[in-house]
Amino acid sequence: MSEETGYEIDGGTLFIRIKGDLDHHMAEGIREEADRLIDAYGVRHVVFDFSKSGFMDSSGIGVIMGRYQKLHYAGGSVSVAGIGGRLEKVFQLSGLNRIVGRYEEAKMGGKGRR
Amino acid sequence: MNGKTSMELRIGSSSENESLARVCVAAFAARLDPTLEEIADIKTAVSEAVTNCIIHGYEGSEGEIRISCSIEEKRLHVEVEDQGVGIMDIKQAMEPLFTTKPELERSGMGFAFMEAFMDELSVTSSPGQGTKVVMEKEIGKAGLYGYSGTD
Numbered sequence: 376m377s378e379e380t381g382y383e384i385d386g387g388t389l390f391i392r393i394k395g396d397l398d399h400h401m402a403e404g405i406r407e408e409a410d411r412l413i414d415a416y417g418v419r420h421v422v423f424d425f426s427k428s429g430f431m432d433s434s435g436i437g438v439i440m441g442r443y444q445k446l447h448y449a450g451g452s453v454s455v456a457g458i459g460g461r462l463e464k465v466f467q468l469s470g471l472n473r474i475v476g477r478y479e480e481a482k483m484g485g486k487g488r489r
Numbered sequence: 490m491n492g493k494t495s496m497e498l499r500i501g502s503s504s505e506n507e508s509l510a511r512v513c514v515a516a517f518a519a520r521l522d523p524t525l526e527e528i529a530d531i532k533t534a535v536s537e538a539v540t541n542c543i544i545h546g547y548e549g550s551e552g553e554i555r556i557s558c559s560i561e562e563k564r565l566h567v568e569v570e571d572q573g574v575g576i577m578d579i580k581q582a583m584e585p586l587f588t589t590k591p592e593l594e595r596s597g598m599g600f601a602f603m604e605a606f607m608d609e610l611s612v613t614s615s616p617g618q619g620t621k622v623v624m625e626k627e628i629g630k631a632g633l634y635g636y637s638g639t640d
Contacts, residue, residue, distance in 0.1 A: 399540040400504035406594060430529070432536040433598035441594040461529045468605055469598055 380405055382412060387419040387451075393428040397435035406438050410445070419451035422478045426457030436469045443474060454478040494520070495559035502547040502554055502571070504540075510556055511535040517558050518565050521628040530606035531565065531626060537599040538569035538622045544590060546573025546620055565626045567607075572619040579612050 380401070381392035389412055391405060412418060421442050425431070443453040456478040458466055466472050496517045500506040511532040518531050535556070542554045555570045576582045582589075583604075588597035604610050607624040614620040 396508055398504075398507050398536055399544065400507050402594075403504065430532065432533050432540070433596045433602050434536075434540060436598055437594040437596040440596055461526070465533070465602075468602070469596065 380408070382408060384412065384416050384418065387417065389413065389416070389418040389421045390424060391421065392424045392426075393431075395428060396430040397425075397428055397438070398430070398432050399434035402434040402438040406441060409438075409442055413442075413445065419446065419449070421446060421451075421453045422456055423453070424456045424478075425462055428457075429461060431462055431465050433469070436465070436471055439471060439475060452476070493559055493561050495557065497558075498556040500539075500554050500556070502543045502550070502552040504543055506554070507536055507539050507543070510539045510554070514556065514558055514567060518560075518628065521560060521563060521565060523628045527626070527628055531567075534603045534606045534624055534626075535567065535569065537602050538567075538624070541599055541622070542569065542571035542573065542620070544593065544595065545576075546571035548574060563627055563629050565628060567624045567626075568621060569624075570619065570621040575616040575618055576612070576614040576620055577616055579614055583612065 383390045423439055446453055454476045498513050514535045515528050515532050539554060552573055557568045559566045581587055583600040585601040586597040588595040607626045609625040611623045
């Protein structure tokens with residue numbers, strides 16, 4: 376059983392903290408809630424924080440790519456934080472690393488995590 | 490380990506069952522004493538195959554997914570099967586980034602991940618009858634990403 380995904384908005388940035396496995400089941404809920412928050416609060420940047428997750432499959436790639444497409448054309452961005460080991464391999468293999476940057480981990484400690 | 494051991498799992502096509510499926514197969518494979526990386530490879534491949542049954546095979550409607558696993562020597566054999574709509578063009582379906590459901594934010598990486606994380610992958614399908622994915626992985630060999638010593 377996974378805990379609930381955390382959502383937090385700071386300025387124009389939405390932090391999404393993934394807890395547990397990011398698969399198709401979790402991806403559907405995140406897509407819906409993220410888009411609701413993006414539209415309601417004029418979010419321009421989204422940060423996916425994986426420091427509490429150890430698993431992601433192609434559905435996770437899909438939900439990150441979807442938010443990238445939504446924000447990119449409006450001049451926004453998507454980045455990831457807390458990616459290591461296993462997730463790094465999936466991230467590289469998918470090619471997502473070419474369009475999605477890394478959020479500075481140092482900033483994460485100050486702003487995103489409260 | 491001597492001889493052959495097997496397991497069969499039948500689950501409904503609900504997305505909640507994706508984690509159940511990959512955890513069960515990983516637990517079954519644990520008797521081969523896999524590395525954490527190998528476990529993660531197996532979980533990812535199973536997750537992709539089962540997600541395909543739910544999204545593409547049954548298109549969100551109810552159905553049964555059969556997962557059967559066996560171990561022979563150091564080889565894990567996994568079959569994931571549905572009785573859904575089937576695949577019209579398997580070759581095209583297996584191309585990286587190809588998806589019939591972009592509106593559902595499918596990345597088109599499912600088969601590519603199964604191929605990357607397992608040693609062998611074969612797909613058989615008949616439109617209107619269903620799809621069967623067969624995957625194999627040898628556990629305990631120095632992998633592509635792991636240590637590679639001299640033979």
